[in-house]
Amino acid sequence: MNHLLWLVPASPLMGATILGLCGTMLPARAAAIIGTASVGIAAFIAILIGLHWYAAAPPSHILIQHLWTWLTLPGLTVDISLYLDPVALLMMLVITIIGTLIHLFSTAYMAGEAGYSRYFAYLNLFVAAMLLLILASDLLVLFVGWEGVGVCSYLLVGFWFQDAANGYAARKSFIVTRIADIAMLAGILLLAVKLGTLSIQPMLARATELWPHGGAWPTLAAGLLLIGGLGKSAQFPFQTWLPDAMAGPTPVSALIHAATMVTAGVYLVVRLHVLYLLAPDVLLAISIGAGITILLAALAALVQSDIKRVLAYSTISQIGYMFLALGVGAWSAGMFHFLTHAVFKALLFLSAGAIAMRLDHEQDIFKMGGLRTSLPLAFWSFLIGAASLAAVPIISAGSFSKEMILGAVWFAPGIGPGLWAAGLLGALITATYSFRVVFLVFFGPAHTPVTGRSGAPIAVPLVLLAAGSLLIGWLETPSFLGGDRLVMTLLHPVLGSPAPRSALAILVEAAGYIVPLLGIAIAYTLYRNGHWQRVAAAEPGALxxxxxxxxxxxxxxxxxxxxxxxxxxRALRHDPVDHVVTLISAATLQLHHTLRRSQIGQIRRYAAWLMAGSIATIALLVFA
Known part of the structure; x- marks a missing residue:
């Protein structure tokens, strides 16, 4: 099955091409089938490759599929090749499977919307670009997928471009991430010049051979690439674009937050972790920035009234936990949290979309309430997702991955305990704002009537993602729950083994189990009937x-x-630089007109000018 790897990105790309060229001529049902089936085929092939990999992994746990040579320059060759290892395999499975469920959900959510075929074309292209990004064997090809994801996010965030605010949000997301991408491109060029290749594995081998640990060149290269990753993953100080990106359709938000764009920065650091190990100062910056991001985003989520903005800030914070793990070298823990987060965040966004569909697309949590009985599927789905986001012990997937991160952070040398305290405080706030939404939306009196009904395209993704949010954490369990290491075993050939879990580590993680329960208790005390929160929201203070x-x-x-x-x-609007050129032109013309007057055809006057010039020249030579 490995020879079919190229079909994984090619299938959604083909779907995007068909829908882009023929979308206006296709009925809505055909567009939905093409859009969903193309990603579904990619998911099916990815699952077959995963099963084949599990049964008989290729040598060195690496599969390279060369397609063609793109560029041949003096000293540099760029190949279009696909590189599959355990990290890319995990990413590929998550992107395609969750992408398929989001496409299925979209068939009902976007029904009746103008630009239905265009929407699926953009969505297919988004998935294809992300798959190219994670499967690229060359940094330049990875950058093509990286920019493709950025362009698709612009198109999807601004899908309802008739509203000027949506266009502004799309431009903001595009510009902010492009600013960060300039630094990333500079880092890629630096690696090409200094190491002579952009093929990722040979490049990393040369970096290890030529650059000393902590040297200036690896620090500069890793730092420039990191800026691009922080921009794409909406981490401090580039976090401002993601909450506004909620202007797009809710399934788009699910795809951006769960499986594609915002995880690209995490993947970049993990893929190049050998380079980052040569730059310990950059790793320290990653961990400190992650701690700041976790707290800033969690506190902001605590007071949002739009349900999607709450989830947006939660994504920023949860990606912060992944970067926190990467900053202390816990690569596998970061990837495990990527896996669990992808499942429960997709569930939360699609649950929010299912609620909005039945409330005439109302997204203000203060205008909801009492939906527990009228929308039971949405209630249980959102509750399971919120429990996983809050890391409720044992029963939620998020608990297993988040506690693994906190346990690794505690033992990081230097500021490990301080980072652990920041992560623990973030977990407390996360549990509080997660169940704040649960209590305000599903309990108390109803404020908006429920209309319509939800069909299978809505129910199936919710049920499957809810099951995943309950079960997927058991792939990696602490010793007192069996000590399974399925994710670590998969990633071991690339990322190595994590440090052994001591008894103290188990106690440190156990402390983290108490904090989510405390956060839920706080949310219950303050928000169970919504009264305190609604009064505070009516007259918000400065804080x-x-x-x-x-x-x-x-x-x-x-x-x-x-x-x-x-x-x-505005100052350059009238091109002041052109004024300088115009002035030179005018002066030249004036000089031309002045000199032309001397050309009158009188020999005596020419002789007089010649004599005057000769006298002036002799005078300069004599008296100078």
Whole structure:
């Protein structure tokens, strides 16, 4: 089955091509079938490859499929080749399977919308670009997929472009991530110049051979690449674009947050972890930035009124946990949290979409309430997802992965305990805001009537993702629950074995089990009937307003970057540089007209000018 690897990215790309070229001529049902089936085929092939891999892994646990040579330059060759190892295999399975469920959900959620075929074309292209990103064997090809994901996010966030606010959100997400991508491109060029190749594995081997541990070149290269990863994953200080990206359709939000765009930065660091091991200062910066991101985003989520913005800030915070793991070298723990987060975050967004569909697309949690009995499937789905986000012990997938991260962070040398405290505080706030939404949306009095019904395209993804959110954590369990190591076993050939779990580590993780329960108790006390929260929301104080705006980073960037740049644009609107060129041209023409007057055809006057010039020249030579 391994020879079919190229079909995994090719299938959704083919679907996007068909829908892009023929979408206006296709009925909505055909567009939905093509869009969903193309990703479903990719998922089916990915599962077959995964099963074949489990039965008989290729030599060195690496599969390379060369397709063609793209560029041949002096000293540099770029091949279009697919590189599959355990990390890429895990990513491929998550992207295709969850992508298929989101496409299926979209067939009902987007029914009746203008641009139905265009939507599925964008969605297919998004999945194809992400698959190219994770399967690329060359950094330049990876960058093509990286930029493809960015373009598709712009198209999907601004899908309802008739609303100016949606267009603004799309431009914001595109520009912020492009700014970060400039640094990433600089890092790629640096690696090409210094190491002579962009093929990832030979490049990493040369970096290990030529660059010393902690040297300037690996630190600079890793830092530049990290900036691109932070931008794509909406980490501090690039986190401002993601909450506004909720302007897109809810299934788009699920795809961006769960399986594709925002996890690209995590994948980049894991894929190049050999380079990052040569740059310990960059790893330290990753862990500190992750701790800041976790707390900033969690506090902002605590006061949001839009259900999708709550989930957006939770994504920023949860990606922060992944980066926290990477910063301390717990690569497998970060990838395990990627897996669990992909499942429960897709479940939360699709549950939010199912709620909005039945409430005439209302997303304000203060206008909901009492939906526990009227929307039982959405209630149980969201409750399971919220439990996993809050890391409720034992019963939720998020508990297993988050506690694994916190346990690894505690033993990190230097500031490990401080980072662990930040992660633990973030877990407390996460549990509080997760169940704040549960109590406000599903309990108390109803505020908006429920209409319509949900069919199989809505129910099937919710049920499957809910089951995954309950069960997938058991792939990797602590010793007192069996000590299964299925994820670690898969990733071991690439990422190595994690440090052995001591008795103290188990106690440290056990401390983390108490915090989510405390957060739920706080949420129950404050929000179980919604009264306290609704009164506070009616007259928000200065602190609440600050948190609601994400600590004012948008205003800060507006003052420091946007306004000065726009002032410069206005100053250059009439092209003052052209004025200099015009002045030179005018002066030349004037000189031409002046000299032309001397050409009158009188020999005596020419002789006089010649004599005057000769006298002036002799005078300069004599008296100079």
């Amino acid at each position: 609440r307003r600050l948190l609601r705006t994400g600590f004012g980073f948008d205003a800060l960037y507006e003052a420091l970057l946007v306004r000065p740049f726009m002032a410069l644009v």
